[in-house]
Amino acid sequence: MQLDVRPDPAEVGRARRWARSRLAVSGIQADEPLAETLILLVSELVTNAVVHTGRPAVLRLSLPGTEAPEEVTVRLEVADRSGRAPVPRCVDGEATGGRGLALVDGLADRWGWSAEGAGKRIWCELDRCARTSEAARACGGSTAYDGLAYEAV
Template sequence: MQLEIRPDPAEVGRARRWARSRLAGSGIGADEGLAETLILLVSELVTNAVVHTGCPAVVRLSLPCTAAEQATVRLEVADASGRAPVPRCVDGDATGGRGLALVDGLADRWGWSPEGAGKRIWCELDRCAAKGREGAASLGGGASAFEGYEGLAYEAV
């Protein structure tokens, strides 16, 4: 399943609605921690694509065929920008710059790879691990493609 998005911030809401409808069709309830976390990840990765690249992008969502307990959900956002994603350390007053830190904290795994002239950023959520999550607000220990960012601080406001 994929959704083409324009480089317009309004596309972030459309991508969230699209992902919610795909989740509902796969038997993953909207109130499950996995669904809440995935929607937040869609928001972050699509926002990064439309705000930082100025290029159209494609959102792909791979969902399990059944609601098996150990299924993995994979989200990918591919864009035409060759710029690598770079996690940033921002001060407490900054209004942005925390997206990749959130992805790192919420996803079980994530990374990126070059794709043609652009790139593909991906993240995965394991459904069995999601059962222990308290929704999108719980920042866990996801595995990052960038080593050395374990010291990032998270602040809930």
């Protein structure tokens, strides 16, 4: 599934709506942590493409089918026509931007980028795990024990 994105900041909202509609048909519930994280990552990567390149981009999602098992990987890709490599930035607490790739790094299970023709493709993956304690630890997710939440790292 893919969406062509124009070089306009208003496209970020359209990309989020499009991704939400695709999640709905894939069996991933809107209130599921994976869905919320995926929408944030869509927002960050599409914003980066629109703001930093000023060129059209293509958003792609690889989602499980409705009969998918509990443990699957969701992949998000944004391809643009700029050959400039993505560079994570260090920003101070007062800056209003510059944290996009740091968010991607912190929220995605894996991410990276590759050159593609005259442009590049930035991708990230999220693992959807069964919510048993053992599976959550194996996927690096969070779980609860005796009413206390913790995160396995």
